[in-house]
Amino acid sequence: MTHAFADIAFTPAVKTAQQVEGSRAGYARAFEDASEGVSHREVGPDEAAFIAEQRSIVMATVSETGWPYIQHRGGPAGFLRVIDERTTGFADFRGNRQYITVGNLQSDDRVSLFLVDYPNRARLKLLGRARMIGATGTQSSRAKPSHSALASIIEASAGSKPG
DSSP, X not given: OOOHXXXXXXXXXXXXXXXXXXXXXXXXXXXXXXXXXXOOOSOOHHHHHHHHHOXXXXXXXEOTTSOEEEEEEEOSTTSSXXXXXXXXXXXXXXXXXXXXXXXXXXXXXXEEEEEEETTTTEEEEEEEEXXXXXXXXXXXXXXXXXXXXXXXXXXXXXXXXXX
């Protein structure tokens, strides 16, 4: 089984660039060894511990024009929660009222979360599909969310190991 992150991130153009720059063989060994049997489609104990320590994340979405958009999300350690081995989530409180992330998720649910532990020089990347849950616990499909908090629920598609 290949590494789920490599399945998504290592497109043919990326593999070509890796080949030209001399890193292809190393990444092929690290991420595409079928004998390893590791897919990284689930949050394991190491990832869950890393996630629980985070106070800040960067979340990327894709706009209807195809452009990426990044947004900071933060809170006390543990604000980003592991719900189960394939799901993370966090309370998403109203910020500057632009609702760019919320709008982007209504047309394209793909997200990338980037978590960094700067002092320990470690990072974790999570790729997945997000949905917004309203304050009542029901899935939100409103173009203009209410003034109460929403919850962002991310179903993991792939992740990299902390490090």
